[in-house]
Amino acid sequence: xxxxxxxxxxxxxxxxxxxxxxxxxxxxxxxxxxxxxxxxxxxxxxxxxxxxxxxxxxxxxxxxxxxxxxxxxxxxxxxxxxxxxxxxxxxxxxxxxxxxxxxxxxxxxxxxxxxxxxxxxxxxxxxxxxxxxxxxxxxxxxxxxxxxxxxxxxxxxxxxxxxxxxxxxxxxxxxxxxxxxxxxxxxxxxxxxxxxxxxxxxxxxxxxxxxxxxxxxxxxxxxxxxxxxxxxxxxxxxxxxxxxxxxxxxxxxxxxxxxxxxxxxxxxxxxxxxxxxxxxxxxxxxxxxxxxxxxxxxxxxxxxxxxxxxxxxxxxxxxxxxxxxxxxxxxxxxxxxxxxxxxxxxxxxxxxxxxxxxxxxxxxxxxxxxxxxxxxxxxxxxxxxxx
Amino acid sequence: xxxxxxxxxxxxxxxxxxxxxxxxxxxxxxxxxxxxxxxxxxxxxxxxxxxxxxxxxxxxxxxxxxxxxxxxxxxxxxxxxxxxxxxxxxxxxxxxxxxxxxxxxxxxxxxxxxxxxxxxxxxxxxxxxxxxxxxxxxxxxxxxxxxxxxxxxxxxxxxxxxxxxxxxxxxxxxxxxxxxxxxxxxxxxxxxxxxxxxxxxxxxxxxxxxxxxxxxxxxxxxxxxxxxxxxxxxxxxxxxxxxxxxxxxxxxxxxxxxxxxxxxxxxxxxxxxxxxxxxxxxxxxxxxxxxxxxxxxxxxxxxxxxxxxxxxxxxxxxxxxxxxxxxxxxxxxxxxxxxxxxxxxxxxxxxxxxxxxxxxxxx
Numbered sequence: 001x002x003x004x005x006x007x008x009x010x011x012x013x014x015x016x017x018x019x020x021x022x023x024x025x026x027x028x029x030x031x032x033x034x035x036x037x038x039x040x041x042x043x044x045x046x047x048x049x050x051x052x053x054x055x056x057x058x059x060x061x062x063x064x065x066x067x068x069x070x071x072x073x074x075x076x077x078x079x080x081x082x083x084x085x086x087x088x089x090x091x092x093x094x095x096x097x098x099x100x101x102x103x104x105x106x107x108x109x110x111x112x113x114x115x116x117x118x119x120x121x122x123x124x125x126x127x128x129x130x131x132x133x134x135x136x137x138x139x140x141x142x143x144x145x146x147x148x149x150x151x152x153x154x155x156x157x158x159x160x161x162x163x164x165x166x167x168x169x170x171x172x173x174x175x176x177x178x179x180x181x182x183x184x185x186x187x188x189x190x191x192x193x194x195x196x197x198x199x200x201x202x203x204x205x206x207x208x209x210x211x212x213x214x215x216x217x218x219x220x221x222x223x224x225x226x227x228x229x230x231x232x233x234x235x236x237x238x239x240x241x242x243x244x245x246x247x248x249x250x251x252x253x254x255x256x257x258x259x260x261x262x263x264x265x266x267x268x269x270x271x272x273x274x275x276x277x278x279x280x281x282x283x284x285x286x287x288x289x290x291x292x293x294x295x296x297x298x299x300x301x302x303x304x305x306x307x308x309x310x311x312x313x314x315x316x317x318x319x320x321x322x323x324x325x326x327x328x329x330x331x332x333x334x335x336x337x338x339x340x341x342x343x344x345x346x347x348x349x350x351x352x353x354x355x356x357x358x359x360x361x362x363x364x365x366x367x368x369x370x371x372x373x374x375x376x377x378x379x380x381x382x383x384x385x386x387x
Numbered sequence: 388x389x390x391x392x393x394x395x396x397x398x399x400x401x402x403x404x405x406x407x408x409x410x411x412x413x414x415x416x417x418x419x420x421x422x423x424x425x426x427x428x429x430x431x432x433x434x435x436x437x438x439x440x441x442x443x444x445x446x447x448x449x450x451x452x453x454x455x456x457x458x459x460x461x462x463x464x465x466x467x468x469x470x471x472x473x474x475x476x477x478x479x480x481x482x483x484x485x486x487x488x489x490x491x492x493x494x495x496x497x498x499x500x501x502x503x504x505x506x507x508x509x510x511x512x513x514x515x516x517x518x519x520x521x522x523x524x525x526x527x528x529x530x531x532x533x534x535x536x537x538x539x540x541x542x543x544x545x546x547x548x549x550x551x552x553x554x555x556x557x558x559x560x561x562x563x564x565x566x567x568x569x570x571x572x573x574x575x576x577x578x579x580x581x582x583x584x585x586x587x588x589x590x591x592x593x594x595x596x597x598x599x600x601x602x603x604x605x606x607x608x609x610x611x612x613x614x615x616x617x618x619x620x621x622x623x624x625x626x627x628x629x630x631x632x633x634x635x636x637x638x639x640x641x642x643x644x645x646x647x648x649x650x651x652x653x654x655x656x657x658x659x660x661x662x663x664x665x666x667x668x669x670x671x672x673x674x675x676x677x678x679x680x681x682x683x684x685x686x687x688x689x690x691x692x693x694x695x696x697x698x699x700x701x702x703x704x705x706x707x708x709x710x711x712x713x714x715x716x717x718x719x720x721x722x723x724x725x726x727x728x729x730x731x732x733x734x735x736x737x738x739x740x741x742x743x744x745x746x747x748x749x750x
Binding site: 143218372 | 445446447542546625627628709710712715716
């Protein structure tokens with residue numbers, strides 16, 4: 001009887017037990033589409049050498065819904081409601097971006113009340129989005145507690161917004177020519193209460209996570225994105241600003257009431273994950289500052305300048321408009337053929353699509369754990385990448 | 388006084404009974420085996436419930452509240468669910484090793500439980516090499532984790548297993564060095580004798596900070612050894628989707644889980660036994676005074692449970708506060724900080740013992 005142990009034979013032949021060097025090879029591994037820290041259905045194909053990442057290949061399309069094409073079929077008014085689903089954490093800002101381009105095309109002039117309410121809501125949502133990001137970052141780095149702290153405070157803000165808007169996630173509130181309905185009578189009071197509540201909590205965030213030695217060690221110097229590649233990759237928002245590039249639409253092309261409020265835009269120095277972290281923390285403070293300035297000065301007036309029933313028929317032409325969402329620049333490009341209530345072409349420039357590719361540039365050379373930290377510090381929302 | 392605290396283990400009783408009749412000896416062994424298993428099962432249930440409640444209150448929520456009073460039966464319900472769940476072995480897995488791995492994990496845990504002096508009269512076996520034995524059998528745990536990760540035929544599992552292997556073997560060095568400090572002080576490896584050597588004062592403060600340093604090193608190193616946050620790299624949920632037990636389900640997963648929790652108890656019990664005097668009440672000086680006699684009124688098992696419970700709470704506190712370290716940071720912490728400090732500390736302990744320069748009333 002001839003018994004051969006194949007694995008042993010192979011080892012002997014390949015010299016693993018002998019003098020020859022131990023054979024090693026790089027291998028591929030799928031991170032996602034179902035993985036705890038890819039935040040949805042992002043799939044990263046990793047080429048690994050042991051634990052060291054050699055290459056990151058993002059594979060997209062798992063949550064592609066064709067929102068642009070659907071918008072071309074739905075028409076100017078309905079597309080606003082689809083825009084909630086682009087980046088679900090900045091739904092109001094998405095609404096605003098779409099409304100803005102339609103208002104530009106149809107030449108609709110807004111009153112100050114609408115602009116002020118829009119600005120306040122956008123900044124509140126920036127805080128809300130960063131709260132969730134902060135909690136998730138903690139969870140990605142292995143600390144579960146910040147996740148629940150972040151959500152606890154996010155719920156408070158959701159309650160405030162729900163009272164006016166009626167929804168907690170897909171807001172559907174800002175629409176071309178104004179707002180869906182007027183703000184709640186308690187809105188001003190509630191927002192002030194929330195700000196009083198949240199300021200000490202923000203300090204708590206800092207002591208729990210920002211000043212934690214392990215967090216600092218896990219983020220400092222990890223995934224450095226220098227200013228030049230940040231610009232050439234087309235990153236925007238906190239990712240770009242953390243790399244030291246001062247570019248914020250709220251400052252460079254002010255819309256809403258941003259020109260009339262005083263606030264600072266935090267800029268990082270080294271472009272590592274810690275800078276991306278700190279920039280967002282400071283942004284939360286600055287957003288509170290903006291809301292503080294505006295909340296007492298909401299002017300009187302109508303909450304719409306154009307009734308929802310009125311059909312919008314912009315003249316022929318191509319229009320573009322963009323806003324600074326919590327993740328960067330959301331640009332909406334719209335072509336009107338001037339014939340009806342449906343746009344001829346819609347194209348979106350979403351911030352996360354570009355921010356995602358920063359991973360391919362900065363992750364190689366770091367370990368899997370660092371990759372998780374980097375992805376988390378980029379604050380990706382996958383439906384925004386795929387649309 | 389020594390009469391009251393005379394340790395008498397189950398094995399000792401069995402060997403004494405052997406002179407009377409072999410049946411009685413067998414009875415003692417069966418009793419100790421059954422009691423250990425019941426103890427492990429109940430302890431597991433209790434610790435899981437405790438962890439969930441403590442975590443919940445750290446996170447501003449209530450935790451389990453529905454099953455039984457304040458959710459006290461929740462773990463039992465979850466255990467039942469795990470029993471009924473499909474036991475899945477992935478295609479291409481090494482079936483035999485996949486089944487054996489959790490058992491190996493549990494084996495190390497059960498063997499270690501046997502020598503812990505829970506109170507002067509509750510101890511299964513009182514080995515003369517107790518400390519060495521504990522250090523040795525805890526190696527079964529890493530074997531189980533390595534085999535579990537390897538046999539799953541999953542790259543994430545393998546990564547987790549390799550991390551666990553490197554981590555546990557490294558940190559075992561520091562933990563053992565810290566244990567040796569106490570062995571040097573008390574001059575014995577018998578756990579019951581180590582407890583008795585602390586009658587006049589616990590080792591944590593009796594040796595000019597040497598004991599304290601050893602205690603801290605032991606706590607850090609053993610947290611790493613049992614894969615708990617901030618050293619839960621082997622599991623690393625957000626990185627490795629579950630690490631070495633990614634492919635485990637149902638009861639096999641539960642066995643990994645249970646052994647992790649019981650290991651936490653063993654670590655705490657060891658720390659309490661070696662550094663905090665085990666079941667020994669808190670005494671000031673060796674003589675009889677009012678304070679000492681009041682302390683003596685508290686039953687010994689309460690002392691033991693209180694001390695280990697405190698350390699278990701510490702470990703849970705760590706877990707719900709700290710994020711996870713990275714692989715290389717973990718290794719740097721061990722080889723560049725803990726190990727050198729551990730060695731220096733051991734030499735300091737030896738010097739203290741040789742020169743007699745320590746708080747030993749009557750040594």
